[in-house]
Each structure stands twice: as C-alpha cells, then as structure tokens.
Amino acid sequence: MSGETVKRFNVLWLQAGACGGCTMAFLDHGRRGVFAELDAFGIDLLWHPSLSEATGDEVVAILDGIAEGRIPLDALVVEGTVLTAPNGTGRFQMLAGTGASLLDWIRRLAARARHTVAVGSCAAFGGIPVASPDPGEGVGLQFEGIERGGALGAGHRGAGGLPVVAVAGCAPHPGWIVETLIALASGELGAGDLDPLGRPKFFADHLAHHGCSRNEFYEFKASAETASDRGCLMEHLGCKATQAVGDCNQRRWNGSGSCTDGGYACIACTSPEFERARGFLATPKIAGIPVGLPLDMPKAWFMALAALSKSATPKRVRLNALKDHVVVPPGRAKRWGAEGGEG
Amino acid sequence: MSRIVVGPFNRVEGDLELKLDAEDDRVVAARVTTPLYRGFEQILIGRPIADALVIAPRICGICSVSQSLAAASASAAFSGTTPAPNGALTTALAHAAENLADHLSHFYLFFMPDFARADYAGRPWAGEIGARFTAMKGTAAAEFLPVRTRLLEIMGLVAGKWPHSLAFRAGGTTRALDLGGKARARAILADVRAALERTLFAAPLEAIAEIASAEDLDRIAARGDGDFAEFLRLADDLDLHRLGPGPGMVMSYGAYPGTAGSGPLFAAGLFDTTTGTRAPLVPGHIVEDPAHSWLAGEAGPPARAETQPDIDRADAYSWARAPRYDGHAVEVGAVARQLVDGHPAIRALVARDGATSVASRVVARLVEIARVLPAMETWIGRITPGDPFCTVATEPSDGSGVGLIEAARGGLGHWMTVRGGRITRYQIVAPTTWNFSPRDGGGNPGPLERALEGTTLAGRGARAAAIQHVVRSFDPCMVCTAH
Numbered sequence: 001m002s003g004e005t006v007k008r009f010n011v012l013w014l015q016a017g018a019c020g021g022c023t024m025a026f027l028d029h030g031r032r033g034v035f036a037e038l039d040a041f042g043i044d045l046l047w048h049p050s051l052s053e054a055t056g057d058e059v060v061a062i063l064d065g066i067a068e069g070r071i072p073l074d075a076l077v078v079e080g081t082v083l084t085a086p087n088g089t090g091r092f093q094m095l096a097g098t099g100a101s102l103l104d105w106i107r108r109l110a111a112r113a114r115h116t117v118a119v120g121s122c123a124a125f126g127g128i129p130v131a132s133p134d135p136g137e138g139v140g141l142q143f144e145g146i147e148r149g150g151a152l153g154a155g156h157r158g159a160g161g162l163p164v165v166a167v168a169g170c171a172p173h174p175g176w177i178v179e180t181l182i183a184l185a186s187g188e189l190g191a192g193d194l195d196p197l198g199r200p201k202f203f204a205d206h207l208a209h210h211g212c213s214r215n216e217f218y219e220f221k222a223s224a225e226t227a228s229d230r231g232c233l234m235e236h237l238g239c240k241a242t243q244a245v246g247d248c249n250q251r252r253w254n255g256s257g258s259c260t261d262g263g264y265a266c267i268a269c270t271s272p273e274f275e276r277a278r279g280f281l282a283t284p285k286i287a288g289i290p291v292g293l294p295l296d297m298p299k300a301w302f303m304a305l306a307a308l309s310k311s312a313t314p315k316r317v318r319l320n321a322l323k324d325h326v327v328v329p330p331g332r333a334k335r336w337g338a339e340g341g342e343g
Numbered sequence: 344m345s346r347i348v349v350g351p352f353n354r355v356e357g358d359l360e361l362k363l364d365a366e367d368d369r370v371v372a373a374r375v376t377t378p379l380y381r382g383f384e385q386i387l388i389g390r391p392i393a394d395a396l397v398i399a400p401r402i403c404g405i406c407s408v409s410q411s412l413a414a415a416s417a418s419a420a421f422s423g424t425t426p427a428p429n430g431a432l433t434t435a436l437a438h439a440a441e442n443l444a445d446h447l448s449h450f451y452l453f454f455m456p457d458f459a460r461a462d463y464a465g466r467p468w469a470g471e472i473g474a475r476f477t478a479m480k481g482t483a484a485a486e487f488l489p490v491r492t493r494l495l496e497i498m499g500l501v502a503g504k505w506p507h508s509l510a511f512r513a514g515g516t517t518r519a520l521d522l523g524g525k526a527r528a529r530a531i532l533a534d535v536r537a538a539l540e541r542t543l544f545a546a547p548l549e550a551i552a553e554i555a556s557a558e559d560l561d562r563i564a565a566r567g568d569g570d571f572a573e574f575l576r577l578a579d580d581l582d583l584h585r586l587g588p589g590p591g592m593v594m595s596y597g598a599y600p601g602t603a604g605s606g607p608l609f610a611a612g613l614f615d616t617t618t619g620t621r622a623p624l625v626p627g628h629i630v631e632d633p634a635h636s637w638l639a640g641e642a643g644p645p646a647r648a649e650t651q652p653d654i655d656r657a658d659a660y661s662w663a664r665a666p667r668y669d670g671h672a673v674e675v676g677a678v679a680r681q682l683v684d685g686h687p688a689i690r691a692l693v694a695r696d697g698a699t700s701v702a703s704r705v706v707a708r709l710v711e712i713a714r715v716l717p718a719m720e721t722w723i724g725r726i727t728p729g730d731p732f733c734t735v736a737t738e739p740s741d742g743s744g745v746g747l748i749e750a751a752r753g754g755l756g757h758w759m760t761v762r763g764g765r766i767t768r769y770q771i772v773a774p775t776t777w778n779f780s781p782r783d784g785g786g787n788p789g790p791l792e793r794a795l796e797g798t799t800l801a802g803r804g805a806r807a808a809a810i811q812h813v814v815r816s817f818d819p820c821m822v823c824t825a826h
Contacts, residue, residue, distance in 0.1 A: 017381050020356050020822050021404015021506040027448075028495060028505075033488030035479050045479060049353045053456050053478035056805050059351050083381070086654055094378045096350025096360030128386070128401045135382025135652065171404055171506055228517045228733035253504035255496030256527070262503015262510045263517030267397060269507075278390060280397045281509070324519035324732055 009041070009074045009185035012066065012109065013048040013119075016102045017093055017129050017136055018080025021171040022120040023050050028254070029174035041182045046073070060098055067108040075184055076113035078106055081122040081129040081138035082151040092136045103151060106141070110152050114160040115184050116141060117167060119177055124166035124198065125272035132276070142166075142198065145273040160184075162191055166198035170269035173251055176203050197272065199245065207295065208241035208259075208266045211249035220313040221306050222321035231321025233265050235290060238281045242294035244268035263324075344371070349805045350378075352814065354453040354478075356405050357821025359779070359814070362660070365800060370810075373788070373795035375779045380637065380662040383826040384650040387769040392418055392738060392761055395769070399757065400507050402771065402826045407506035408441040409750035410823075413757040413771075419513035421744025421761060424736040430515015431601035432722045433501045433732060435608075436528065437516070438748075439599065439719050440497035441505065443535075445751035446677065446708045447494075447543075449818040450570075451476075451487040454705065457815065458577055462801075462808040468577070475570070483542075483570060490538040496531050500524055514734035521728045528723050536716055544713065545569030551713035554688040557695045560706065571709050578702040584692075587794040587813035589699030591617045592671045593679035594777075596624065596756070598749035599718070608718055609684040609749070613668070616693050621683060626747060628669040629756070631772060634784035636664045636825075642784055645758040645770035646743065662825030665783040666772050674699055674790045675753025675777045676817060678707035686710065701816040708818070740764045750774050752818050773823035791817060 015023070030037035038045070047054055047062050054062065065071035082103055083092040090101025098105070110116045118124040118141045126145055130138040139150045142164040148154035150164075157163060165184070167176050180200050183189040195204045212218065217232040224231035233239035241249070241259075244266050249258050259266050265281060268274040284291045293302050316328040350360035360376040383402050387395055399414040400407035412434065419426065426434065456478035463469050475483045498505035501516060510517045520528065536548060544551050545568035554560060564575035578584060597611030613622040632642035639653040653659070665672075673679075678699050681689040689710060692703050739761075746757040753774030760768035780789030788796075791814065800807040 015357065017379060018357075018822065019401050019404040019407070019506075020820075021401070021407060024404045024506050027452075027488065028492050030492075031489065033485055033492075035488065036485060048479075049351070049358065050356065051452060051479055052353060053460065055353050055811065056349050056351065058806075059353065081381070083379075086652075091654055092380045092652070093358075094360075096352055096358045096376065096378050097348055098351070128398060129381040129383075131386045131398070132389075133382075133385055135385045136380065138381075170401065226733075226735050227512050227514070228519060228731070252499065254499035255493075255531075257499030257503040259503050259509065261518070262501075262508060263519075264503065264509035267509070279394065281393045282391075325521060325729055 007042055008044055010044045010046040010072070011075045011077055011181065012046045012073055013077040013079065014102065014106065014109070015049050016078055016080035016106065016123060017083045017138055018120070018122060020050065022079040022177065025171040025174045026119070026177050029178045034178065037178060038181070041185050043181055043185050056097060063105065063109065066112050069112060073109070073113045075115045075117055075181065076109050077117045077119050078123045078141055079119045081127055081136065082106060082141065083129070083136035083138050085135065085137035106151055110141070110156065113158055115158045115162055115165060116152065116156070117165045117180065117184070118142070118198070119167045120172055121168045121170045121269055121272070121274065124168045126275070127170060128275045130275060143272055162189070163194070163198050165189070165194065165200065168197070168199050168204070168270040169246065173203070173248070173253060175251060176200070199270070203247045204245045204270070206245065206247040206250060208244045208246045208248040209294070210247065212241060212260045213249070214260055216317055217321050219309060220317050221310045222313050222317045225322060228263055228324040229322050230324060233260060234283065236283055238265035238267070238279070238283050240268040240292060241266035243292050244271055246270045347805050349810060354456070354815060355819045355821050357824070359819065359821050361795070361810070361814070363795065368800050368802060370795050370798045370800065373792045374660050375781060375789060375791050377661045377663040377779065377821055377825045379822065380652060380825050382650070382652070384769050384771060387766050390766050391764060392421070392766060395759070395766065396509055396511070399771070403820060403823045404506040405445060405820055406441060406750045406752065406823065408438050408502070408508070408511065409748060409755050411508065411511040412438060413746040413748050413755045415511050415513050416746030416748055417744040417757040417759040418736065418746070419744070420746060421742050421759060422513060422736045422738045424513040424734060426513070426601065427515040427731040427734045428601070429519070429726050429730050429732045430734070432726050433516045433520065434511060435599045435602045436719055436722050437498060437501045437510070439715050440494055442751040443712055443715060444491050444494050445818070446712050447487060447491060449708065450705065451483050453818070454815045455483065455574070456481070457808060457811045460808055462803065466580070468580070472573070472577070486542055490535060493531060494535045497528060500528055512733055513736040515732045517733055519728065519732045520726055525723055525726055525728070529720070532716060532720055532723070539712065539716070543570050543709070545572065548713040548716055551710060552717065554710070556688055557691040559688055560692060574705060578705070583702040583812065584696040584700050586701040586798070586809060587816055588697070589616065589674040590672045590790045590793050591615060591698065592668070592673040593682050593699065594624070594668060594673045594675050594754055595680045595683040596747040596749050596754040598680055602718065602722055609680045612683045613673070614679070614682040616682065616698055619690070619694065626745060629666060629772070631664040631666050631770070632783040633664045635659050635661060635781040637662055638664060645756065645772055646745070646760065646768070648770045649768065650770070661781040663776050663780055665780040665789060666777050667783055672780060672783070672787060672789050672793065673777060675774045676704060677711045677751070678704045679753060680749060681707045681711060701812050704816040738764070752820050753777060771826055773820065773826065775817070775819045775821065775824040778817045779819055779824055
C-alpha cells in the first residue's frame with residue numbers, strides 16, 4: 001500500500017458467547033504481527049475486548065456513540081454465539097456495566113455498521129454452544145444452523161449492501177479472518193464473493209480434503225484404525241474433510257500443521273450444525289459403509305472405486321497406514337530414465 | 344458508602360463486572376460477577392466419552408490445550424490408561440507452548456498496557472513506558488506478536504493447529520515426530536529463547552530461573568535492561584507489593600506430569616503463605632458452592648454436582664460457583680505453582696510482601712517462563728522417533744475419572760462419570776473459578792473479592808488504575824470461569 005493514502009477503516013470487535021479462540025487465532029496472523037498488518041491496510045480496531053486500553057465507562061461511551069450514529073462504524077465483528085436465553089431476553093450474557101444483553105447491543109450496533117462480520121462458526125451459525133440441549137438458546141448472527149434468521153434476521157443487510165459475512169471455522173484460520181477484513185477495507189468483497197451461507201468463497205470454494213497429506217492413503221482406502229496411525233481418517237476415525245469446505249490443507253496452520261496432518265479427523269467445523277454430531281471421532285456406518293460420502297461423488301461409483309483401489313493397495317501403503325511412522329519406505333528405482341525414479 | 348459498578352472489564356479474556364462498596368475512597372467490599380453462561384457441562388451429558396475431546400476445549404480458546412488435557416486426563420483415569428512416554432513429552436511440549444504464550448500475552452497485551460494509562464502521566468517513567476507498552480501501539484506488542492506466532496508453531500508440529508486441536512488423547516498424542524520434526528521443534532525454541540533473552544530478560548533464561556532471593560530481584564531491578572527489570576522498578580515505585588493481597592492459601596495440582604521421572608515438573612500441594620508451610624493435595628477436600636450463583640443446587644463435591652441454570656436464584660450475582668478447599672478460598676496460578684514447588688526467590692518475595700500480591704503474581708509468571716523453556720528443550724531431546732506416541736485406551740462402559748491439571752492460570756479439574764459408555768455427569772472447575780469465585784454460603788469472599796478490599800481509588804472511582812492492576816494480576820480467564 002506504500003505511496004497511496006490509505007483510507008482508514010474502523011472495526012469494533014465484540015465477544016458474544018465466545019471462547020476467545022477466534023481472537024487467539026487472529027493474533028497469530030502476519031509476519032510483523034497482526035497490528036502492523038492491519039495498519040498497513042488502514043484498519044483500526046476502534047475497540048477490541050482483549051486488546052484495547054479503553055475499559056469500563058470509556059467503552060460504554062464508544063458503544064453509545066456508535067449506536068447513536070455519532071461514531072461511524074465500518075465493520076462490526078462478532079465472535080461467539082449470540083445467547084437468547086432465557087426466553088429471548090439474552091440474560092445469559094449481559095455486557096458488564098451496561099445492564100443490557102449482548103443480544104441487544106449486537107442488534108443496536110449492527111444497525112449502524114457498514115458491514116457485519118461473524119468471526120467463527122459460533123457467530124456465523126450457532127456453533128458448539130448450541131449443541132443439544134442448547135442451554136443458552138444460541139443463534140448465529142444471520143443463521144440458526146442452516147436456517148436463515150438468527151440474531152439479526154434473514155433480511156439484514158449492512159449499509160454496504162452485504163449480508164453478514166461469515167468467516168466460519170472453529171477456530172477459523174487466521175488468514176481467513178484478516179484477509180476478509182482486508183478485502184472489506186479495500187472495497188473488494190462483493191456479494192458475489194460470498195457463498196449462500198455468507199462464507200467468503202476464497203476459502204469456502206475448496207474442500208478441507210484438498211491437499212491432505214494423507215492423499216495416497218485416501219486413494220487406496222488404506223485406513224487408519226487407531227489414533228496416531230498414518231492412514232486415511234475417513235473410513236473409521238470420523239474424518240469429514242471430503243464433505244467440509246475450507247482450504248485447510250492448502251494453507252498451513254501454526255507454521256506447518258492442519259487437522260488431518262495432526263493425526264485427527266476433520267469435524268467439518270466450517271459447516272453449520274457440525275455440532276450436532278455424536279461420536280465425532282468415529283465414522284458412522286450402515287452395513288459397514290460410511291454414511292457420509294465425498295461431496296458430489298455418486299455413491300455407486302465411490303463404492304466401485306473404493307473396492308477397486310482397496311484391491312490394488314500397495315503393501316507399503318497398507319502397512320504404513322497402521323503405524324505412526326513409515327515402516328516401509330517408497331521403493332528406490334535404479335536410475336532416472338524412461339521408467340522414472342531416482343538414480 | 345458508595346456503590347461503584349465497573350464494566351465492561353476488558354483484557355480479561357471474556358467479560359467481568361465488579362460491584363465495589365467504597366468508603367473514604369477505599370474499597371470495603373467487592374462482588375465479582377462472571378456475566379456469561381453457555382452450559383458446556385449440560386452439553387457434555389449423554390455423549391460418548393471421546394466427544395469431550397471435541398466439546399471441552401471449546402470452553403476456552405485461550406487455554407484449549409489445558410481443557411483438552413483435563414478431559415484426556417479424566418478419561419485416562421477412568422480407563423486406567425498410561426500415556427506412551429513419547430506422547431507424555433509431546434503433550435507437555437504443546438501444553439508448555441500454550442502456557443508460555445499465555446504468560447507472555449498476559450504480560451505484553453493485557454497487563455502492562457495499564458501503566459501507559461493517563462493516570463500515570465506525571466510519573467518520570469511515563470514517556471518511556473507509554474512508548475513501549477501502550478495497548479496495540481507500543482513497541483513491545485509489535486516485537487512480541489511475531490515471537491508468539493513462532494512459539495505457537497510448536498502446535499503445528501505436535502498438534503495440527505491451535506486453538507482447538509484433537510491431538511490430545513488419554514494415551515498420548517496423534518502425531519509422531521521424526522528427527523526432522525525434533526529439529527524443527529528445537530529451532531522454534533531457539534528462536535523464542537533468543538527473543539526472550541534479548542528483550543524480556545536481557546539475561547540468559549538460566550540466570551532468571553536460578554535467582555534465589557528477594558534481593559536477587561532487587562539487583563535485577565537496579566541493573567536495568569529488559570522488560571522484566573522495567574516491571575520490577577514499576578512494582579517498587581507503585582508499591583505493587585502491597586496491592587491485591589491473596590487469601591493466604593495457594594494450591595497447585597502439579598504441572599507437566601511424566602516429565603520429571605514419574606512425577607510432574609512442578610510439585611502438587613497446598614502452601615500457606617501466612618505460616619510458610621506446605622501440605623499434600625487431597626482432591627476430596629474440593630467443594631463447589633452455588634449459594635451466590637445463578638445455578639440450582641447446594642454445596643457439594645464436583646463429582647456429585649449437576650448444573651442447571653437458575654437465573655432468579657435469590658442472592659445470586661455470578662454464573663460462577665464458589666470452589667472451596669477444606670472450606671478455604673484458595674489462590675491458584677503461577678505464583679501458587681512456584682510457591683508450592685518451593686522456588687526460593689518466589690517464596691522469599693511473598694514472605695517479604697506478607698502475602699501474594701500484584702507484584703509477585705507477575706514475577707512468578709515470568710520466572711516460570713525462564714524455568715519452563717529450558718525444560719521443553721530437554722523434553723525434545725528425550726523423544727524417541729519410532730517408539731509409540733499414543734497407546735490405545737480400552738474404555739470400560741461404567742466408572743468415573745478425575746483430571747486435575749495445571750493450566751497457565753492455575754488448577755483445572757474435570758470430574759466425569761460414565762454409565763453405559765455415555766457421560767452422565769461432567770463438572771469443570773477452572774482456575775479463575777477459584778480466583779474470581781463469588782461468596783460461599785458462609786458469606787466468605789473469593790480471592791479477588793478479598794484482594795480488592797482496602798484498595799485505594801485515588802479519587803478515580805471505577806477508573807482507578809489500582810483496580811485494573813489487581814484484577815489483571817490474576818490473569819483472569821473469564822470464559823473458563825463459568826462455562
């Protein structure tokens with residue numbers, strides 16, 4: 001952005017029924033640190049509950065200023081489930097010092113914000129706190145699970161014209177959060193850049209499976225059976241990466257990782273209602289066949305290909321799938337040439 | 344007498360409300376409100392045991408590894424599983440990375456910015472401290488964030504990602520490290536060590552870990568360089584040694600099990616700061632009392648408690664219960680761990696101050712960083728590629744298990760009962776539940792409530808900087824406190 005005059009873009013960040021994990025991820029972004037990265041794009045945190053100096057009545061003055069239209073707000077960011085219990089009052093989460101619920105504050109402030117951004121699957125769709133029995137009667141900002149509605153209602157549009165932008169994930173990748181804010185600040189994020197659930201397509205048009213380091217095990221249906229095995233996690237250990245959106249395995253998490261690289265199942269945390277699962281770490285099956293098959297894959301073809309690939313599994317892949325380290329290395333060819341392989 | 348309401352109270356990982364009764368510009372009584380309830384204990388009921396590994400860490404994105412480990416530890420106790428030795432080391436490595444990131448985030452992002460407030464504009468150090476520690480703008484945060492990011496790369500190696508990893512199991516961890524992975528982990532710690540020795544301590548970590556007396560701390564303060572020395576001088580100038588005295592009894596469940604022979608790196612137990620004596624930990628002495636909570640029920644042990652909201656309960660003012668140990672409100676956290684473990688400088692400092700204080704809570708956290716990072720380096724050396732990282736747990740269908748671990752902020756306990764392979768009871772007592780507990784049925788205040796009594800408001804009412812220091816010295820995690 002050097003040489004340009006950067007138009008400032010102010011952000012108010014609120015934590016509803018949150019665990020704080022989205023903020024923790026947000027803080028993990030940027031080679032020079034997230035504050036420097038935001039500043040480079042003209043993004044100012046007007047107030048953030050974990051980071052700002054302002055506290056107590058200083059904060060209430062900022063919130064009142066926005067709600068009364070005296071302080072313009074470019075983006076309201078909400079992290080966490082919006083709790084409506086009991087009976088729609090929102091008293092399960094009161095904003096300290098104000099006598100009002102987060103539910104009330106979010107509605108008042110979103111009405112003034114140019115954009116509203118749900119950071120994390122809780123604010124987007126409800127998330128883990130709405131898992132049965134949903135004690136807090138939680139909702140997302142514009143969805144309750146897959147149903148439109150939520151705290152702001154299906155029809156909500158910011159002054160900027162967008163529905164709630166849903167940076168789904170539990171927690172989302174730091175890049176998803178900050179890149180969304182940069183795209184909003186630069187005026188580049190349009191309605192066409194969001195999927196039907198409001199998720200930015202730059203991460204939501206991919207599957208978590210894409211780029212998985214276990215791909216050879218997947219191809220041959222060489223499956224892990226117990227925790228720490230190197231094989232594919234789909235058949236037995238609950239992995240939903242072939243059904244869940246996210247460029248999770250095309251990026252790295254915390255330097256080098258990802259869920260599947262870390263040895264455990266994708267639980268589809270970018271999806272509404274992922275929290276409804278029971279037995280997250282075991283694959284539900286009917287007659288030995290996984291219930292959830294890869295998206296867009298005809299079931300008969302999947303079954304046929306799986307049977308074929310299982311019968312063709314190399315010994316190396318079959319044995320390595322059941323160990324936490326390589327026990328059979330790839331074969332070594334004699335010489336690079338027409339047949340390939342190393343010399 | 345006047346009633347002052349303080350909130351929203353930020354930089355406390357969640358939200359917090361204080362109600363202070365003041366007389367002659369001094370707090371005479373404090374009530375601490377945890378204003379958020381999500382109902383995790385209710386959500387866990389009826390689920391398969393392994394689902395606790397998905398649900399429980401999402402109580403808290405700040406100490407999610409701790410929540411995972413308490414759940415895994417309860418499950419290990421229930422099933423009689425011993426973690427694979429490699430897995431115990433990688434577990435400790437990831438847990439230590441989280442704890443150090445928490446300690447450092449607390450110091451640089453949550454606690455120190457209060458000294459850059461306008462309250463202190465007249466102090467000779469105001470300009471220098473303001474430039475270094477102003478929230479989000481100071482040089483310290485700019486230098487710290489890339490170090491934090493680098494430290495958390497341990498999670499990419501060991502646990503896939505952070506927060507909310509599923510790598511932590513009763514039997515160890517799900518991702519094996521090979522020789523390359525060990526080298527990468529060492530390189531991460533080398534970078535973090537270099538940064539800490541340059542900016543935080545301006546000294547080798549060992550020189551900080553090995554301090555033995557309160558006078559050693561005075562010498563560091565006098566000598567000059569580094570943010571640690573800067574804090575020690577602020578503590579002396581503002582007399583943070585007398586601010587926010589703790590309740591006298593501190594507790595630790597023991598930290599980093601299986602890393603020092605068969606025991607933990609830091610010992611478990613109770614320590615009485617008024618007598619200087621240590622006592623063994625008896626988990627059966629732990630009771631939770633909802634007398635002033637928006638929760639139904641009576642006082643009792645966590646293993647027998649059930650959680651149901653009762654928002655109209657008379658005399659209730661917090662979503663947190665009041666945990667008590669043998670009837671006492673006890674303080675937990677780094678200062679408790681170092682006192683129980685017998686670190687000589689921390690014991691001497693607390694003895695000199697007369698109680699735990701704003702100063703000793705912060706000093707203990709920083710000394711702990713200097714003790715833990717060198718231990719992490721040795722753990723990496725003891726990892727043996729090729730040996731298992733995770734043993735397979737065989738779970739009975741009925742029984743119970745307790746997981747008691749030390750999170751960055753202190754003792755975290757999960758009490759689980761299982762019938763027919765399903766969770767029938769699940770109770771969580773988090774570190775800040777102890778520190779920020781409301782009054783119990785006998786009217787006895789929690790540690791923060793007591794620590795605030797006597798605090799001078801300096802004519803600033805709800806804006807008094809002293810209130811900010813006392814509250815944040817505990818490094819509260821409000822999202823854990825009620826859950």
